[in-house]
Amino acid sequence: MSNVALGSAAIAAGLGAALLGLVVTGLGLAGRQRFWLRYARQLTFGMAAAAVMAVVVMERALITRDFTVKFVAENGSSTTPPVFNVATLWSALEGSILLWALVLCGYAVAVAVKFSGRGPVALWGVSVGDEQSVIKVRGRRLGDPMVAWAMLVMFAVSAFFFALMVGPADPFISVEVPPGYDGPGPNPLLQNHILMAFHPPILYLGYVGFTVPFAFAVAALATGRLGEGWLAATRRWTVAAWGFLTFGIVLGAWWSYETLGWGGYWAWDPVENASFLPWLTGTAYLHSVMVQERRGMLRVWNLSLVIATFSLTILGTFLTRSGVLASVHSFTESGIGPAILGFFAVVVAVSLALIAWRGDQLRTPGRIAAPVSREGAFLANNALFAAFAFVVLLGTVFPLLVEAFDGRTISVGNPYFDRMTRPIGFALLFLMAVAPMLPWGGEGRRPPAELLSRRLLVPIWIAAAALLLAVAAGARGWAPLLAFGLGGFAGGAALRQILLAVRRHRWRGLVGRTNGGMIVHLGVVLVAVAFAASQSYVRQAEFDLEAGQPAWFAGHEVVYVGSAVVAHENRTERVAFVRVDGAKTYGPAIATYPFASQTIGIPSVRSTLRDDVALSVLSFPEEVGTDRVILRVTVQPLVVWLWLGGIVMALGTALSLLPARSKRREPAEEAAAEAPA
Secondary structure: OOHHHHHHHHHHHHHHHHHHHHHHHHHHHHHOOHHHHHHHHHHHHHHHHHHHHHHHHHHHHHHOOOOOEHHHHHHOOOOOOHHHHHHHHHOOHHHHHHHHHHHHHHHHHHHHHHOOOOOOEEEEEEEEOOEEEEEEEOOOHHHOHHHHHHHHHHHHHHHHHHHHHHOOOOOOOEOOOOOOOOOOOOOHHHOOOHHHHOHHHHHHHHHHHOHHHHHHHHHHHHHOOOOOHHHHHHHHHHHHHHHHHHHHHHHHHHHHHHHOOOOOOOOOOHHHHHHHHHHHHHHHHHHHHHHHHHHOOOHHHHHHHHHHHHHHHHHHHHHHHOOOOOOOOOOOOOOOHHHHHHHHHHHHHHHHHHHHHOHHHHOOOOOOOOOOOHHHHHHHHHHHHHHHHHHHHHHHHHHHHHHHHHOOOOOOOHHHHHHHHHHHHHHHHHHHHHHHHOOOOOOOOOOOHHHHHHHHHHHHHHHHHHHHHHHHOOOOOHHHHHHHHHHHHHHHHHHHHHHHHHHHHHHHHHOOHHHHHHHHHHHHHHHHHHHHHHHHOOEEEEEEEEOOOEEEEOOEEEEEEEEEEEEOOOOEEEEEEEEEOOOOEEOOEEEEOOOOOOOEEEOEEEEOOOEEEEEEEEEOOOOOOOOEEEEEEEEEEOOHHHHHHHHHHHHHHHHHOOOOOOOOOOHHHHOOOOOOO
């Protein structure tokens, strides 16, 4: 059987399993029959098996260069290196939707398995004042209406993406090609750096992972069980999705820096913003959910944040894959834009209708007893994240709205984003230091000033030391100096908390939501300080050099040694050999790909803990008897700390998923309690 037939059959089977899952789960909910819900679990496995089969068939077609598959004919090539040949799956529209469906089905299976065994699990609860009571359920948890509703939502989302692949984003279309045909391969920019093999899948694990908390949020609204139990049941799912999204964004910035050759890593590109928006709302949710768990407050706000985060992933999918934006990250114009935009509208409308329907039940008697308290700081934190997200969303979609309604083409550049987001970032760094030091309110009194001053003494000294060190190193300008000071303040606060936890609990002081979160804060501080330094003190110049000629720039010596033509399997490079600071020789190049209409620059970067020297070839002037190069040299301090900060954030996320201490079974957990239907 051909790859087209096998792949099409797998997609059809996946759609059938998703639709049947909708029907079976709906019947189980309508008739309150656990018999039907047991079949729903089996259908998640069938749906996932279909997605795996479709991906395996497509990868086989890419690896064997089966150009009778249209996707392979348009994106594959016999010259593409093996690792990038595999990554070609997510380098174009139809394959990226296929990857999305695969990850989504994986999450659906994980949810079905997690909530199908026996044992207690917190799925709902009630809060009265400041007292929280979480009901534990024993038995077949897939028989619980809340889990069934969550599975219904995941089946619906899965059905939508499978339907896209049956319709406008069909990856298995048959095509006839002449004998000896060879495809163009993926975009040249997507096959010259290894990060392309990892950045999109990790980003998708984060993007798609937010479907799980969204599904349980809808389930809580549908069942009317609006306590704090569903938050506990989905906390680790949300943290894991956030961690994948965070690391995916960092890898994307790293790829941009190493590949595009413009000397930067973040340009407020609309598609970069599309991934950053759900990160902002997801981060706000992870902070505010602690207030609800502790005090039973902010129910509407947390539900809204979960819904907004999932909705923004769908909006980001529209921006990336509809062709409405011109970006190095986006795909070509396609017919799936209206379908995704319609799905986005349905998600928002249904979610808002459910919140309005349950409005009376969502009211809670809890309130913030003292503004200067941890919950007060978290509320301020959420307001800032919401403002940050609004600023980025406005700058991203405003050009689209102007073009849609007025026909004019405008762009919103870096000055808008930098000017509007900088003060918000400073305020968030300040709150990052102060919030963990504040006690929870509810005792009818403000925290003692001496308690707060004692806890902040070490962070203040570290902030002062960071400022002095920056000034001694030559840093100038109020904005970067403020960033360094606040970074030291926030980093000192996080480090203080970690050291206290380690002293008290030894190695277990590094795990758990609170302690892992402090490690994440350290990573955020590293990223913030590196971002401020590299953006504020970047220096760039262009040099016209002959072979053997040196140039001095920003304290570094670069010597053009000469050039050579190097043939690779998928491209031909003319490499400029450049020695930096009399040590190692680097090789920025200009590459020519067989099917590309223009040459592609391949930069080379000398990285140290102090600064980076990025080299990009602009051209090789052709003059008889000379070997010349026009070279762009970009020097930026502390860039490597961006990537180290991202790794620290990923490590902190992983540690926060581990239990803080061994759990002792409480007597109340032994008692089986049935939920009201």
